[in-house]
Amino acid sequence: MQIFLADASAFMPFNPQTYFSHTIDTAQQIESFNAERRISVAFRPVSGLTPSLTFEGGQSSSLSLWQTTSRSGFLTVPNDDLEVFTVRFVTDGSMVRRDHREQHIGRPGHAMMVSFDAMRSEEASADFAAVSGTVTRTALAAAHTFLEKPKRQGHLPRFEPVVDATGLPLQNLMRTMKRVVGQLREGVQTSDLVFPLLEEIMVYRLLTAWPREDLDRVPSGPVGPQPIKRAKAYIDGHLAEKILLSDVASAAGVGVRRLQLVFKGELGKTPVQFILERRLDRVRADLKHANDDGASIGTIATRWGFTHMGDFGRRYRKRFGEVPSVTRRG
Incomplete structure (x- = not known):
């Protein structure tokens, strides 16, 4: 699994794993798993219940994605203090996220996006299922720069912590996250040129679909023919290589969001479809x-x-x- 940024080595909060899958059925297995510190949280069983927990996914140095199911429910507390955001779509049951100043509740039909460094604990109910992702603040800010070219480099919008997830944009994001987990399960070869685009699109969908308070204005109005000509020339010259939308946008001299609008307006399709x-x-x-x-x-x-x-x-x-x-x- 790979993140689309040019220099992911500058921030390494996660131990890269192309695919992981873990099943926990006893308190002893929880203790052993926590002792190995494989991930950035420690699990705790719900009092009086035999733990039943399965999760699978993968992670790069700056992006982690996984699916979780649990019959018993569970508690988690952070192992590390990381500057990352966690996005979670709860599909069954519920989860209470307790931060230092407030708490958030995730349930079907709603999605959560909260900063990891503010977290005190999370508690999942019985019969719980969710698809989740964690992305570093640095990676998200870099993607935001590629997408919208904000006035301040490294700037991030203020995201709403809990939102209605029944609309099409967030449903598409959830489906993309599930699809990526499925492909990680099947295995992703280094020669696969489709998967890096899918991974990149997932982060851009997060940025464009998630409600926020200070959305940057996207330039409107027509553009000349040169950006799309440059974009098409770059694509045709690199078809046998990994192509990312950020690369195409840079070659065209526009932001990724503007690139997407130009392609839809001029060709009636997205850059990825093209x-x-x-x-x-x-x-x-x-x-x-x-x-x-x-x-x-x-x-x-x-x-x-x-x-x-x-x-x-x-x-x-x-x-x-x-x-x-x-x-x-x-």
Whole structure:
């Protein structure tokens, strides 16, 4: 798992793990897990109940993402004092988050976004389930700069701690988080060029979807043809490499949010859709000449960054109306 920032080594609050999965069924397992200090919180069982807790996910040096289920409920207290934000969508049960000055309650239909360094404890109810993510303040501020180009570098908006999560933007964010956890479970290869875009989009969706008090104004009005020309030229020149929206926006000379608006306005699609379509076009062109070099469909798909064949096949059929093998035979 990788964060999209250029220098993640400047802040290393997490121990990078491509994928982790833990199941805790006894008090002794809780004690052993806490002693190893694998994560930034310590677990406590609910008094009088046999613990039942499972969580899985992955983390880079600046971003952690995981899903949790628990029949018994549990308590957590921080192990470390980290400058990070935790985002949580509770899908079953409830969670009480106690900070030094106030408390917040997460339940289905609502989402929480709170600063980790203010936390005293969290208490999950019985039959609890949630998808959660933690991102460093530095990474979030850098993404905000790429997205909106605020007047102050390193500035972060003031986010609402508990919000209604039934609207489409936050539902999309939750689905993206779940999808990323699912792909971590399946395994992400270094040659996968789709996953880094998905991870980046997740952070941008967080910034754009979450209600806040001091939203920076996004420049409005038309722009000249040069930004989109520069963006398309950069994309076409780097299709076989990892492409991030922050890179495309820098090449175009605009912020990421402005880049997204320009693509939707001029092309009727997002930059990510444009990138994936361009890569699928390259796959199709190679398939038509595959008999010349004997390359398999999987080899050609991987050449252009598609390592999950099921996902690749669905995208290919949607774009061209046929399966890759038909293209190759034709």
